[in-house]
Amino acid sequence: MRRFCEDLFIVEISSVSTEALVTLHAELHRHLGGSVVPRVLWRYFQRSNADLADRFPNYPEFEEFYTRPRNTLDEYLELHTLVEKVQTIDTLPYFVYRLIRGAYIFENLAYLELRYTPYLRTPEHLSQSQRIEQMAEIVQVVGKSSQLSEYPIVTSQILCMHSRLPYEVNRAIVDLAAQTPEYVCGVDLAGGDAQYADRLDEFITLYSYARSLGLNTTGHLYETKSGCYPELLPYLMRIGHGIQIPLLYPELLKSVADRRQCLEVCPTTYLKTGTLSDLRQLKVVFDRCFEAGVDIAISTDNAGLHNVRLPFEYESLLTQDIIGFQQLQACQEAAFRHAFAYPHNQTPAKLLTELLDHKQMAHASL
Numbered sequence: 001m002r003r004f005c006e007d008l009f010i011v012e013i014s015s016v017s018t019e020a021l022v023t024l025h026a027e028l029h030r031h032l033g034g035s036v037v038p039r040v041l042w043r044y045f046q047r048s049n050a051d052l053a054d055r056f057p058n059y060p061e062f063e064e065f066y067t068r069p070r071n072t073l074d075e076y077l078e079l080h081t082l083v084e085k086v087q088t089i090d091t092l093p094y095f096v097y098r099l100i101r102g103a104y105i106f107e108n109l110a111y112l113e114l115r116y117t118p119y120l121r122t123p124e125h126l127s128q129s130q131r132i133e134q135m136a137e138i139v140q141v142v143g144k145s146s147q148l149s150e151y152p153i154v155t156s157q158i159l160c161m162h163s164r165l166p167y168e169v170n171r172a173i174v175d176l177a178a179q180t181p182e183y184v185c186g187v188d189l190a191g192g193d194a195q196y197a198d199r200l201d202e203f204i205t206l207y208s209y210a211r212s213l214g215l216n217t218t219g220h221l222y223e224t225k226s227g228c229y230p231e232l233l234p235y236l237m238r239i240g241h242g243i244q245i246p247l248l249y250p251e252l253l254k255s256v257a258d259r260r261q262c263l264e265v266c267p268t269t270y271l272k273t274g275t276l277s278d279l280r281q282l283k284v285v286f287d288r289c290f291e292a293g294v295d296i297a298i299s300t301d302n303a304g305l306h307n308v309r310l311p312f313e314y315e316s317l318l319t320q321d322i323i324g325f326q327q328l329q330a331c332q333e334a335a336f337r338h339a340f341a342y343p344h345n346q347t348p349a350k351l352l353t354e355l356l357d358h359k360q361m362a363h364a365s366l
Contacts (some may be wrong), residue, residue, distance in 0.1 A: 250292075
């Protein structure tokens with residue numbers, strides 16, 4: 001699947017202008033559940049789920065419910081259960097197709113990592129062992145559904161361990177990630193960081209195991225004030241969110257830089273979860289990270305749940321003077337550099353520039 005996408009990607013970039021390619025982006029932190037835009041989800045309910053259709057008969061009311069800010073991260077995460085229950089083996093192709101189509105057309109994505117917990121897409125009436133067994137099929141369905149010749153995005157999956165799932169399930173998720181490199185590029189830990197404390201040794205063991213298998217690792221850490229666990233940092237290659245490090249623990253930035261870890265910063269999320277009251281609070285995050293040499297990849301997290309696209313995140317940061325254009329470009333380049341499955345050493349724009357220069361030199365020599 002990845003080879004298929006890479007070939008299409010090369011064909012695609014060779015047929016467009018340099019100016020067009022400058023706008024191609026990489027998205028490193030996007031949840032499968034939160035990626036469903038409100039109208040697509042509402043239309044699905046109207047066609048296929050009578051209970052939810054009755055609950056939300058009119059689209060404007062559903063959009064307001066689905067996208068409004070929540071008071072806490074835990075309250076915000078409850079919305080994921082609404083989507084997880086309808087993303088099954090049978091319906092995942094429907095949702096993934098529309099996700100990829102929108103990402104390609106409206107966001108100009110060249111590269112996309114989709115993250116989710118496969119166990120939570122299996123039927124709840126099955127036993128734990130049966131649900132674990134079915135996870136491989138879920139991964140395969142998502143992988144094949146992402147393989148769209150008309151929308152040639154290089155895609156890969158990050159499988160999320162979950163803070164509310166038992167150790168046996170989380171270890172099975174790590175094993176599955178290692179067994180399916182054609183579809184999966186890494187593992188994550190999600191589910192709410194307030195639940196980490198009581199199981200910290202367990203999650204350290206799981207991350208150590210993942211690294212021993214050669215897996216790439218990221219994790220939801222230092223997103224909120226209750227999710228600050230320095231014990232987990234050495235096991236991560238990227239840090240999911242991580243904004244509390246520059247905000248509250250800037251002394252950690254040197255070790256983050258030394259480990260060449262990248263923060264996956266998702267601006268709109270922090271307003272939707274009540275983590276920040278004003279987006280301009282992120283200026284400290286960007287300024288301190290740039291000063292310390294810590295890379296940042298700007299992401300959407302839950303583009304559908306927020307009803308935003310990646311270019312909107314860029315624009316919001318620029319128009320509120322949180323970052324400048326040079327900082328934005330640095331973040332965009334960092335996203336490709338820290339991508340777990342991006343098949344090239346350069347961004348798409350630089351690849352095309354080299355291709356055009358080569359053609360011009362060949363033409364001049366005739």
